Amino acid sequence: MELDAFRSSVDRWLDEHAAALSPDHPGMGTLDQQMAQLAKVKRLAYDAGWMRWGWPERVGGLGGSTLLRAYLGEALTARDLVESGIYSLTEVLAPTMIDYAPPELAAAMVPRLLRGDETWCQGFSEPGTGSNLAALSCRATLTDDEWRITGQKVWTSLAQYADRCVLLTRTGAPESAHRGITAIFVDMASPGITVRPLETMHGGAEFSEVFFDDVAVPVDRTLGEVGRGWSVAMDILPFERSTALWHRGAFLNRRLEQLLAAAAAGALAPAEVGEVFQQLYALRARSRATQHRLAAGQRLGPETSVDKILLATAEQGLFDLVGAGLAQDVLVGDDVSSERWRAELLYSRAATIYGGSAEIQRNIVARRMLDLGADR
């Protein structure tokens, strides 16, 4: 299916099914409510076929360009039907399964994620391993036909809801750095896993600490080759910085328009409004070009750090403007709309921290794009 035809069909379907798709809760809802809404929308979109376009047929998709799924996420986000961050996890994790899981495993699992039957999480960061991912120490040891995993992860988004986890483990010597990492697909119901949600400053518990105590995982759940987990991680990160950002940009544009509608006369400085619009425009332009490169089969790499930097700048710029233009709501408002502006403003502070901090993104640009050599 071509993008234009897909676009008009999806728009028509969304119009026709607006009542069935819309959230049951007012405002942004709790994380529980957002997760229920996400599952409902994915299920309806999957059953209608839309959620399957842009994914390969061997994992239950209907084929076609990846632009189709980029558009679907944009449309769902722009209509406020899903929260873009939790929706986009699919865009990050499904491609990894498709590229690295044994084909039967990918074929069995990916449809469950697309249909909203399951939630998956991504176990990367550890207490001692934030920006320095290659230093991770969560240990996996191979015994006969299974891995035994012991260690801890943190900042694991949606772990408390997750049925599966794409987990990075240390399988080489402790000092093997990026050469001794293996990616493993873990059932979160396995004995020995404890999840402790972390309450964030913007409200809700989006991420958790996850503890692994001698957790057994069959060896056929290995993603890619043993000791080659670093390349799995390196392939995931550009997805975090491509389609997910396209969806996030659609969300930010919608919120800018809502800010324009909500702010009192004189509350917003024209120059600041103009600049935020331009930042969102640049993000959209960049992310759009990235989507077209992805659709053309190009391999995404370090240049997606530019996309992430533009996202973080634009998101914080927008919510700084919200803080100025809707100060009354943000500071002392107690209705659901104020709560939402407030939560999103606080969440925007994380845009320069999660998914590779602002500093790490600039390190990547300096090392990989400008070829400045080692920094020490």
Place this chain on the structure above:
Amino acid sequence: MNDQEQELFRDSLRHATVAHTAEALDAELDDLGWRDALRADRRAAVSTLFELQGRANATSSALDTVLATALGVDPASTAGVVLPPLGCCRPPGRVTAERLDVRGMGTAALGRHATAVVAAEVGQEQVTVVVDTAALELRPARGLDPTIGIVHVVGEGLGATTRSTTAPTAWTSAMARGQLALAHELVGASRTMLQLARDHALERIQFGRPIAAFQAVRHQLAESLVAIEEADAALGAAWDVGSPLDAAVAKAIGGRSARAVARHCQQVLAGIGFTTEHPFHRYVRRVLVLDGLLGDARSLTRELGEGLLRTRRLPSIPPL
């Protein structure tokens, strides 16, 4: 143009802009068929030439040609075009009682042409008037960038050689095309500034290692590349969409991005970049003046914001 043709075209233009400037570059552009390319594939012709011209710190009459074409003047006729004054995109001419008054700017090429195109307001209408360049007072602007060759243009009570009523959108469309061209030139100049700063950071040894090893320096260079990529992406979308609003956004982003690149790279180049022995200063001068032409970033951004606050709605944004 197919990919291979575009590559060849780009190579020829690169040689031309590196080796020549001003009249000599114009002659080269004629030999290379740039005007034909402009007619056949405006995007490729404009984006390629202006970025390279910016990279090389060269000047040419290409902006006049782009604007003249948009105003309906045959590009083969090689007329100059009077630019609006700084910070303003209103037509530079006014016609009252059949007499034309002109207040504007011109490129270095304006004086080399026998005739000049002046977009003028007649009450609510817009007209395009062709005048003898000799009838205009052209005064070199010895300002921030002496080599760009910008001139002040004044004309009072001129009679018109020819005059034609143009569509009200012609001037807007000319400004939009000019803004895209200038934004490409800003991106090109920014790329050279970054290249100069990068080379310096890798060569300059302090505390026993290249300063490129220090994170504060690396991040300033990274920041510069992000700003350039941002401007380049905005240009790509603006060409795809093709509206005047998109062109103004791309020009504003290009201007702000180039100023950021100039600031970061100046800091990395430090002492040597502050001398006239190093070429960096030419690029700082150039981008500040290019930002000022056909709407500077600050004014365009404020006007954009004023428009958004009037309608309280987002204009259409580039589709996937």
